[in-house]
Amino acid sequence: MHRVILRNIATPFNLLNAVILSGLFAVYLAYRDERLLLDALGVTTVVVVNTVVAVIQEWRARRALEQVIVAQHPEPPPPVGTIVTLSRGSMVAADGVVVENHGCELDTAMVTGESFPVAVEVGMEIASGSFCLAGRASYRVTRSGGDHTTARIEQMARTLRSAPSPLQRSIDRVFQISFVAAVTLALVDVMLHLHSLGDIDVVRRIATLLLGMIPEGLVFFTTVALTMGVYRIAQRGVFVQRLNAVESFATVDTVCMDKTGTLTENQLSVHRIVPLTDVDATATLQSYVRSSGEHDQVTQALLHVPHNPSIEVTWVDAVPFSSSRKWSAQQQADGAWWMLGAPEVLLGSLRASELVAEHRLDLYRLLVFGTALEPQGQPVSFHPLLLIALVDRVRPDATELLAVFERSNINVQIITGDRAGAVQAVLPTSTAITAVHSRVSPEQKQNIVEQLQASGRHVAMIGDGVNDIPAIRHADVGIAVGSAAPATKEVADIVLEARSFDVLPEVIQEGRSTILTVLRVGQLYIGKNLALLAVTMLCTLSGLPFPLTPRRGALLSVIGVAIPAVVLAIRSSAAEPVTRFMQQLLGFSARTAGAAVLTTIGAWWWMTHVIGTAPAAPSVMFAAIIGVHLGAMLRQRHRVEITLVLVGLIAASILGLSALHTVPLPFSIITTFYEITPTAPTVLLWMSVWMVVGMIVMRGVGSTVVGTKFAP
Numbered sequence: 001m002h003r004v005i006l007r008n009i010a011t012p013f014n015l016l017n018a019v020i021l022s023g024l025f026a027v028y029l030a031y032r033d034e035r036l037l038l039d040a041l042g043v044t045t046v047v048v049v050n051t052v053v054a055v056i057q058e059w060r061a062r063r064a065l066e067q068v069i070v071a072q073h074p075e076p077p078p079p080v081g082t083i084v085t086l087s088r089g090s091m092v093a094a095d096g097v098v099v100e101n102h103g104c105e106l107d108t109a110m111v112t113g114e115s116f117p118v119a120v121e122v123g124m125e126i127a128s129g130s131f132c133l134a135g136r137a138s139y140r141v142t143r144s145g146g147d148h149t150t151a152r153i154e155q156m157a158r159t160l161r162s163a164p165s166p167l168q169r170s171i172d173r174v175f176q177i178s179f180v181a182a183v184t185l186a187l188v189d190v191m192l193h194l195h196s197l198g199d200i201d202v203v204r205r206i207a208t209l210l211l212g213m214i215p216e217g218l219v220f221f222t223t224v225a226l227t228m229g230v231y232r233i234a235q236r237g238v239f240v241q242r243l244n245a246v247e248s249f250a251t252v253d254t255v256c257m258d259k260t261g262t263l264t265e266n267q268l269s270v271h272r273i274v275p276l277t278d279v280d281a282t283a284t285l286q287s288y289v290r291s292s293g294e295h296d297q298v299t300q301a302l303l304h305v306p307h308n309p310s311i312e313v314t315w316v317d318a319v320p321f322s323s324s325r326k327w328s329a330q331q332q333a334d335g336a337w338w339m340l341g342a343p344e345v346l347l348g349s350l351r352a353s354e355l356v357a358e359h360r361l362d363l364y365r366l367l368v369f370g371t372a373l374e375p376q377g378q379p380v381s382f383h384p385l386l387l388i389a390l391v392d393r394v395r396p397d398a399t400e401l402l403a404v405f406e407r408s409n410i411n412v413q414i415i416t417g418d419r420a421g422a423v424q425a426v427l428p429t430s431t432a433i434t435a436v437h438s439r440v441s442p443e444q445k446q447n448i449v450e451q452l453q454a455s456g457r458h459v460a461m462i463g464d465g466v467n468d469i470p471a472i473r474h475a476d477v478g479i480a481v482g483s484a485a486p487a488t489k490e491v492a493d494i495v496l497e498a499r500s501f502d503v504l505p506e507v508i509q510e511g512r513s514t515i516l517t518v519l520r521v522g523q524l525y526i527g528k529n530l531a532l533l534a535v536t537m538l539c540t541l542s543g544l545p546f547p548l549t550p551r552r553g554a555l556l557s558v559i560g561v562a563i564p565a566v567v568l569a570i571r572s573s574a575a576e577p578v579t580r581f582m583q584q585l586l587g588f589s590a591r592t593a594g595a596a597v598l599t600t601i602g603a604w605w606w607m608t609h610v611i612g613t614a615p616a617a618p619s620v621m622f623a624a625i626i627g628v629h630l631g632a633m634l635r636q637r638h639r640v641e642i643t644l645v646l647v648g649l650i651a652a653s654i655l656g657l658s659a660l661h662t663v664p665l666p667f668s669i670i671t672t673f674y675e676i677t678p679t680a681p682t683v684l685l686w687m688s689v690w691m692v693v694g695m696i697v698m699r700g701v702g703s704t705v706v707g708t709k710f711a712p
Helices: 002-009 012-031 034-072 154-161 166-192 200-212 218-234 245-250 259-263 282-292 297-302 349-359 398-407 420-426 442-454 466-474 486-491 501-542 550-569 581-610 614-635 640-659 667-673 681-701
Strands: 083-086 095-107 131-143 238-240 254-257 269-275 315-319 327-332 337-341 365-372 383-391 411-415 433-437 459-463 477-481 494-496
Touching: 012 034, 012 200, 034 200, 034 550, 034 667, 083 095, 095 315, 131 466, 131 486, 166 200, 166 218, 166 501, 166 581, 200 501, 200 550, 218 238, 218 245, 218 501, 238 501, 245 477, 245 494, 245 501, 254 259, 254 442, 259 420, 259 459, 269 297, 282 297, 282 315, 282 327, 282 337, 297 383, 349 365, 349 383, 398 411, 398 501, 411 442, 420 433, 433 442, 442 459, 442 466, 459 466, 466 477, 466 486, 477 486, 494 501, 501 550, 501 581, 501 614, 550 614, 581 614, 581 681, 614 640, 614 681, 640 667, 640 681
Parallel strands: 254 411, 254 459, 411 433, 459 477, 477 494
Antiparallel strands: 083 131, 095 131, 238 494, 269 383, 315 327, 327 337, 337 365, 365 383
């Protein structure tokens, strides 16, 4: 909790507020003008309230998310002294020392950054966060709980996975530009009024400009929106390990998918075993599989092959299977080596193709089993004895998932270590599938993802195996299915714990809704800022009276941003993809600024030249600006009935308070704070008229706004 409080207090925006408020208070001490003191106290109150609300909302959002995460991952780390067994795909749960080894190879990239597999030896220290690529091993836990390596680097990992999202970076960039513009304009204002720096109105105008350009809640709102989106998705059985992963997945245009275990159920069965010689090697195959120590689906399928149980083989040495090699080997006591692996690797592409064509096995996943003279490196003199055809079934929800991608204009590329024929045999018919890459290694999968990214694609990778880890790690969004190896789940950004693709459309929709909500609120925030900047520039350069003060600027923020942001937080269940975030954000904001300038000029000209009541012009100009922001609320076309009620209440409240000459408590506090002074009936009428004019101008200028369909 204390970290949440500190993070929301020690922000650059609060620092800027503190500097500006200190300046106001210093000028107050010099001139003793109570307006400056009220400005400083009023804005301080707004900053404190915003910070308190931000702390409460972030704490509640993170607590809710943590409860879901704990429920999904309740297992504690093993205690010190425990003997833990590693197999291919399992994670090292705590630091330890290897006590037994059977050809184990570790990927330590998450801990040491080492990109190549590390061969394990007995007595070697291994760190939590590593995972087994091949073979087996056992280790004794030496450090657990908060002492192990992963716990020590956990804070760094959290920082990495909570890095600013593209939305947050875009919004930050806009505010940086707008605030620099505001500071520049303030300096221009100071230079133009060097002779009248003692004029309190000039000081208040500069303070209004600078305070108005500070994003008092948008960055916080964006973070909470992303966090709550992750929380809602987690309740559907989707574990999100990176804050902006849901947002990122909603914007992908290319999805790379593994086949086995991802597109298919990975419930393999042996379709056929083809003897390639007169030697019956099925019993040897059974013994080979049982002694391998593997527990994957291929092994389970081969264990059901009929064989002669009276034949047993003694194995003395082994080279475990790895996704990079695509084969494994074991040595008998008599020195003979046996190998099991991909035909294209052990036989060569030409010989493998001949066997496939000869036995009409093009539509199956194939393995070849036989003897070899030298298993180290690339085998020589491999002698095939059995050709094994395996069959798998496509997942029942895969067809619907491809249909979702097709409707969302997302291209799908299948990347698999299996043969092309076996892939084509199970692929559902879908125009979303634009490419199939077969017989690729883990490194090649990563290269394909990186090549797509280099071409400007935003790529998601969906997989389940250890061989998918490099691609998942380098994709914009890595997704592991529920049956994935623990190591694969660890590196993924999103884990489908429910082992169903049914939730992916909801993840896409949740991300789109989050982006759309942030865009809508961002348009109001930045629209208000650009309007304030434009009106200030107009009044500074033309000599028009400035209709705002620090406290009236705060009222504009409440009306034009805070209240509609609450309405917009009640999001609809469907959203179109936002494909031009910055264009739509700046376009709407520029229209708001343009409408504010037009209505400000119009209200001043009307009151000065038509009505002839120049002293009342600032009040009417302020009402016109409020009308523009009320019109911006209506342009959102979201929860229109609630927005209309709010618009009516806000307009009636401001005009009603302006009509009262004696205001009872607690309304007198509001009128004093926001400088809503008693107004003559004639001026009140023109305030009402120009408030409506501001709404009409905003609706006329903002012809293309949020709420309309977005082009893909």
